[in-house]
Structures are given as C-alpha cells and as structure tokens.
Amino acid sequence: MTTQSTQPxxxxxxxxEALRAALRDLLADHCDAAGVIARIESDTPHDRALWKALADGMGLAGLLVPESQGGQGATAREVAVVLEELGRAVAPVPYLTSAVVATEALLACDSEEAAGLLTSLASGRTIGALAVALNVAPGTAFKAxxxxxxxxxxxxTGIADAAAADVLLVPADDGALYAVDADAATITAQVSLDLxxxxxxxxxxxxxxRRMGDAEPAVRRALRAGAGLLASEQLGLADWTLTETVRYLKERKQFNRPVGGFQALKHRLAQLWLEVVNLRAAARNAADALATGEDADVAVAVAQAYAAPVAVHAAEEALQLHAGIxxxxxxxxxxxxxxxxADSIAYGTAGAHREALAELVDLQAP
Incomplete structure (x- = not known):
C-alpha cells in the first residue's frame, strides 16, 4: 500500500488574514517611518511601547507557547504572518529574537526552570535573547x-537585541544552556548596519x-526556526519595497508622463514581482513545514537560499527607482x-543554506 505525503x-x-489586518492597523498607528528613523537616532532604538502593544494588547509574544504555559498555542504559520507585517514596517522590536528564537530554545528544554521562563516570555513582560551570534547558521558550530x-x-559577540533583553540564554562549555539575568552581564553595543x-x-x-537544558538541541531548534521564519520577515520587507516603488513611479512624472510607463522600468518591476511571488511561496512553505514538522530542514534551507538575494534586490531597486528622494x-x-x-547574513548566508541543502538532498557539487 502506498502512502501519500501531506501537501504543504x-x-x-x-x-x-484577520491577524494580518489587525496587526497592520496597529502598526499604522504605532510604527510610522518618521518615528522609526527618529528612534534609531536616539539612545533607545527598541520601541517598548510598540512591544507592549504587541505583547499585552494582542498576545503575540506567546504565539508559539502552549496554552498550558500561558501562551496562545499557535504555530509557525501565524508567527510568519506577524513577521511579514513587522518586516513591512521595519519594526524596531525584539519579536524574532525573543518570541521566536529564545522561545524555541526553551521549548527544547524540559526543566521546570525553562517552563517558568517560557511563561514569562509568553507574557511579553520578559524579553529573552539567545546568546549566539546572529550570523550562525542552524546546525553549525557556535561559541560557548x-x-x-x-x-x-x-x-x-554579535548578539542581536541583547540591549533589549531581560534574560540571556547562554550556551556553556559543559554542554548546557543557562539563563542569566541581563543586568548580571556587561552588554556593549557594537556598530550595527541595521539600527x-x-x-x-x-x-x-x-x-x-540557571541551567535550562542541553545547549546543542536547543540552539539547533532555535536557529532553524529563526532562519525559517526570517524568510517571512524578508518577504514583508520585499513586498513593501515593491509596492511602494510601483506607487511612486505611477505618481512621478518625466516628460509629462508617469515614469512607471517607461518600458525599461516596467521590465525591472515585472522581474522583481516574479521574485517576490516566488519568495512568498518559499517563505510560506518554510512556515508550514515548521508548523507540521514535514521536511522542515529542507524547507528552511530552500527559503533562506532564496530569500536574502530577493530582499536585497527589492530594496536596492526601491532606492534606485526612487532616485534623489x-x-x-x-x-x-x-x-x-x-x-x-543585515538579514542576508542572519542565521546563515544564502550560500551556507545552499550548501546545507545540497547535503540534505544528497546533491553535492562536483
């Protein structure tokens, strides 16, 4: 008898879609571009008021946490929608690092201490950060x-959103993952491209x-989820830049006609649209695979092999086609x-994910 695999x-x-609509309305009210630019010029780049609205108002910090531990009991699919919208707004909140990466690390631990901390993260009143460099890919070596x-x-070094964290999850040389209060460590800002x-x-x-559990499986699970769901953030970013560029080119005129009517620009935008559509398929597939556990490693590698070049291309085209402004x-x-x-090197470069994919499907380069 043959069995049919579940199609993603x-x-x-x-x-x-309802979650998207509610979140987009909230971000429209609390995360305008001028406010984000002003915030990154200040000493407090993280938007605590927006985080409170996301966590307390909408309960989004605990989406991945089971209801029995104070969370929403949702899946990576819902988290992917949240990250799409946060990516569209370039929201300066530690959602990916706390509600996804740190949370997934704790979900891989089975201690009472981990369960208690997980409940705190789900409430949003505690922000967590996994103390592994942002550029480390799933399944590769990390510093302890x-x-x-x-x-x-x-x-x-290279710990993302450490400045916003209340607790740090730290891998140690004895093979364990430990929780450390952030005020017990010295946190020094590094020069960051993405403020x-x-x-x-x-x-x-x-x-x-405080010992939480074994470091290796926790870090592996956390980085895989981070890489897979980062693709949804990159999708939101690419989608916004494409949409905004099309809108601008319809309005801007040259030689008394809309610039968007020039054939050369139409071709560039059409190519970019195709790339964004393909990125949406890859990102959704990764989210669905993380939610169901079906071929998640392959789906994440495929998504990240594709996402970074598309997001960077979309942003570069937006900058060039907006010309002087x-x-x-x-x-x-x-x-x-x-x-x-910055996302193009987060949780592994596209090249690193292509290498991982080649090994996963047993298709090594000659």
Missing part, C-alpha cells in the same frame, strides 16, 4: 562560554546562571536596505 498549504487562512561553580565567564535590530558584545564575569535620510527606504543586508 501555502495559502493564508481566514484567521491568518566557560561554566565554573554555577557562574559563567567569557565573551560573546532597528542592533547587535552587542556580551561579557560574563562570574554571572550567576530615495537617497535622503528622511525617506525610509534606507531602513529597508539596511535590514535586508
């Missing part, structure tokens, strides 16, 4: 600090730590280009 569902459900007499010693998701150096000098600090397109470039 790439369409959005009514509930997912020294654990001695219940305390941690060492330095980790809406800043990275930092985290130094531990005898910081007291696109080069100004006042126009938000620079936020999208910087986020796209």
């Amino acid at each position: 569902d790439l369409l959005y459900s009514e509930e997912e 600090v020294r654990h001695e007499d219940g305390a941690l010693h060492g330095e980790l 809406t998701r800043p990275v930092a150096t985290v130094t531990f000098d005898g910081a007291r730590a 696109g080069m100004t600090w006042e126009h938000p397109v620079h936020l999208y280009l910087k986020r796209a470039k």
Whole structure:
C-alpha cells in the first residue's frame, strides 16, 4: 500500500488574514517611518511601547507557547504572518529574537526552570535573547562560554537585541544552556548596519546562571526556526519595497508622463514581482513545514537560499527607482536596505543554506 505525503498549504487562512489586518492597523498607528528613523537616532532604538502593544494588547509574544504555559498555542504559520507585517514596517522590536528564537530554545528544554521562563516570555513582560551570534547558521558550530561553580565567564559577540533583553540564554562549555539575568552581564553595543535590530558584545564575569537544558538541541531548534521564519520577515520587507516603488513611479512624472510607463522600468518591476511571488511561496512553505514538522530542514534551507538575494534586490531597486528622494535620510527606504543586508547574513548566508541543502538532498557539487 502506498502512502501519500501531506501537501504543504501555502495559502493564508481566514484567521491568518484577520491577524494580518489587525496587526497592520496597529502598526499604522504605532510604527510610522518618521518615528522609526527618529528612534534609531536616539539612545533607545527598541520601541517598548510598540512591544507592549504587541505583547499585552494582542498576545503575540506567546504565539508559539502552549496554552498550558500561558501562551496562545499557535504555530509557525501565524508567527510568519506577524513577521511579514513587522518586516513591512521595519519594526524596531525584539519579536524574532525573543518570541521566536529564545522561545524555541526553551521549548527544547524540559526543566521546570525553562517552563517558568517560557511563561514569562509568553507574557511579553520578559524579553529573552539567545546568546549566539546572529550570523550562525542552524546546525553549525557556535561559541560557548566557560561554566565554573554555577557562574559563567567569557565573551560573546554579535548578539542581536541583547540591549533589549531581560534574560540571556547562554550556551556553556559543559554542554548546557543557562539563563542569566541581563543586568548580571556587561552588554556593549557594537556598530550595527541595521539600527532597528542592533547587535552587542556580551561579557560574563562570574554571572550567576540557571541551567535550562542541553545547549546543542536547543540552539539547533532555535536557529532553524529563526532562519525559517526570517524568510517571512524578508518577504514583508520585499513586498513593501515593491509596492511602494510601483506607487511612486505611477505618481512621478518625466516628460509629462508617469515614469512607471517607461518600458525599461516596467521590465525591472515585472522581474522583481516574479521574485517576490516566488519568495512568498518559499517563505510560506518554510512556515508550514515548521508548523507540521514535514521536511522542515529542507524547507528552511530552500527559503533562506532564496530569500536574502530577493530582499536585497527589492530594496536596492526601491532606492534606485526612487532616485534623489530615495537617497535622503528622511525617506525610509534606507531602513529597508539596511535590514535586508543585515538579514542576508542572519542565521546563515544564502550560500551556507545552499550548501546545507545540497547535503540534505544528497546533491553535492562536483
């Protein structure tokens, strides 16, 4: 007897579309481009008020957490919709790093301490960050600090959203994952291309730590989810830049006719539209695979092999086709280009994911 594998569902459900609509309305009221630009020029790049609205008002911080632990009991599909909208707004909130990556790491741990911390993250009142460099790909080596007499010693670099975190999840040399209060560590900002998701150096000098579980499976699960759902953020970013560029070219006139009517620009936009449509399929497939557990490693590798080049291309085209206004600090397109470039190395480059995909499907380069 032959068995048929379940086909992935790439369409959005009514509930997912309702979630999108509600979130887009909230972001329209709380996350305008001028406000984001002003915030990244300040000493507080993270928008705490927006985070509170997302977490308390809509309960989105606990989407991946089971209802028995204070969460919503949803899946990666719903989280993907949230990240699409946050990507469209380049929202300066630690959603990917706390509600996805840190949460997934704790879901892989089976201790009572991990369960308690998971409930805190689900409420949104506690923000978590996995202390693994943002550029580390799923399944690859990551740096650990020294654990001695219940305390941690060492330095980790490139930790995304560490400045916003209340608790850090830190892999140690004894193979365990530990939770450390952020105020017990020294967090030093690093120069970040994307100021809406800043990275930092985290130094531990005898910081007291609580064991959560085994580091390797927790980090692997967290980074896989981060990479797979990052594709949805990149989709939202690419979709906004394409839509905004088309709108602008319909309005801008040259030689007394809309610039968007020039054939050369039509061809560029048509090519970009095809890329964004394909990215949507790849991102939705990754979200569905993470939700069902069906070929998730392959789906994530495919999505990330494709997502970064498309998001960067979309942002570059937006900047160029907006011409002079696109080069100004006042126009938000620079936020999208910087986020796209930073995302292109987050949780592994496209090249790293292509190599991983080749190994997964046993199709090595000659």
